[in-house]
Amino acid sequence: MEPSDLRIALFSGNYNYVRDGANQALNRLVGYLLKQGAHVRVYSPVRDKPAFPPTGDLVNVPSVAIPRRPEYRIPSSLSKEVRADLEAFAPNIVHVSSPDVVSHRAVTWARAKGIPVVASVHTRFETYLQYYGLSWLEPTFRAILRRFYRRCDAIVAPAESTAAVLYAQRMSRDITIWSRGVDRAQFNPDRRSLEWRRSQGIGDDEMLVAFLGRIVMEKGLDVFVEAIDAAVKRGVAHRVLVIGEGPARGWFEQNLPADAVFVGQQTGGDLAVALASADVFLNPSITEAFGNVTQEAMACGLPVVAASATGATSLVRDGVTGILVDPLEPDQYGEALARYAGDPALRARHGAAGLDFAKTRDWDTINADVMKLYTRVIERRARMDALYGKRWLPS
Template sequence: MEMDELRVALFSGNYNYVRDGANQALNRLVDYLLRQGARVRVYSPKVEEPAFECAGELIGLPNLPIPGRGEYRLPLALSAEVKQDLAKFVPNIVHVASPDIAGHRAVTWAKEREVPILASVHTRFETYPRYYGMAFLEPVAVALLRRFYQRCDALVAPSESMAAVLREQGMNDDISIWSRGVDREIFDPSRRDLAWRRELGIADDEVAVGFLGRLVMEKGLDVFSETIAELRKRDVKHKVLVVGEGPAHEFFSQNVPDAVFAGFQRGADLGRAVACMDMLLNPSVTETFGNVTLEAMACGIPVVAARATGSTSLVADGETGRLVEPGRIGDFADVVEAYCRNDALRKEHGAAGELRSRDYSWDAINSAVAEAYIRLVTANEEAVSA
């Protein structure tokens, strides 16, 4: 089977209405598939003012705002119009990118028509309850996710560490890797701009401890802020540079009162902001890959990350950064302090991370998903023929 014979129906809970690493990866995938001659239809909630112009043709799904997180939409079902569009398109592979209601309906639609299903895993949804005081719900979330993913023919995960977790949880037996790439035109050490740092009030000799991402509790904002508080107690000279926006901005600004908030950045401005950090502190355990980790590495800065899925596949502990057991504030403070006090070590690990980041080419990475599509479609056609 050739690439131009693929007809892919992609279902996502967020394709372009809020910018994040997951939907940007999906857009890059669709762009790659279209350039190879494949046909793609994307089904996802639509809004009047999306965060960015999407790749491919987007068909809207019925949806409602998620309670407490109104910037996100919950796809509710497959409307009659969507089903008509699917019937006309006649996909030979269905790709589901989120385990929501519409994702379940898409899986049912595909199974009824003997269309193979690939699911991509983008975040560790089962870990979210612990950030909102409901950790007791985590086993329930795992069981619900297992029910969804076992109905799919195969999964793709962004890192081997995440694939190992999925296998351990019994999510599926067929799991391959769809990694992530980095745009080297945007993320590069040459983007560092001391004048911009000075405008933000960061002196040339100050070590900027960076946070990069949406300001939401599941990104480990509590661990980050407690680590910074510990550095203050130890009288470690540093400056916090926060790049990103989100609903937990008030919490973060109150708990890291001396931080510089650069707000949401994109394109070349984002590359400059990351390159102006001296290290990235990423304590999140919800990542399946860690786009921000790879972007920081490409900019030549070391990463201090939680020893969790995603980060363990990117950060070589003691070579390109440091890995710390999740939630251990003292240990996080120890390694951040070491970087603050040792310029040579910081630069050595940053340079090693930049070298490692060169292995991540988007087209090569996205070809792995196309190969998974072709494998599933071919196997399905052979099974139907038999």
């Protein structure tokens, strides 16, 4: 197949109305596909004031706001208007990127028409439940996810560690890696600015420990706080920098040291300057399927202290580009920060090694793998149809 033969209907629960790593990866993918000559149409909820302009054609999907999290919306129905648009677009492959109601309906629609479906995994949704006192629902939720993914022709996961979990959970027999690149023109050590640090009241020689991301509990805010407390108890001299915004900001401010610096959501060059001006990146999240922010920190030359979990283990080499710790042992985070505080040369070595890794992460090469997968599943579906004389469906 030629790229121009591809007609991709992409379903997303959040394509551009709130900025996060998942939707930025999807927008980059669509940009790459369009550049190659493929035809793409995106179906997602929209808001009057999105976080950034969408890449490609975007069709509004009916949605409702999430209770207590109004910034996020849940796609609610594959309406008559959306179905008509989908029929007119006539895709030869459907890509679903979140296991919501509309994506379930889109998979059913595609199966009825013999159109192959690819699902991409962007986060460990089942792990969110523990942050809202609903851990007892995890087996049921995992079963729902399994049914969803096993009705798709293939899954793309962002890292080998995430793929291993999906295999173990029996989500699919066909799992391909769609990793993530990093914009090294934006994120690089040259962005580091002592002037910026001074403007935030941070001394030139203070070890600055950074958090970057949406300020929501499922990002491991509680563990981050415990890690900083452990470092304080060890007498580690440091400051905390929080880059990002979110509904749990008040809780985070109350529980971090009073001299923690909150700079809010940053984008573009401002984000790169803030991140590169830190000295260590601390990421305790266990909900990530990849960890875009970890890779961006590495591209800035920062050593990483992270939970030994999906999202970090495929990026951070323990003792080489950073330090991996037991996700549930705050004292280990404190020990890691103490090591970096006491050995600036170690920070420099691990940061330089992380930068070398980030230099290998080219977006176009990575996104080309997704286009190859589209072609493979389309051609496989055609072979199965010819072999069995009827539409073949994955199960």
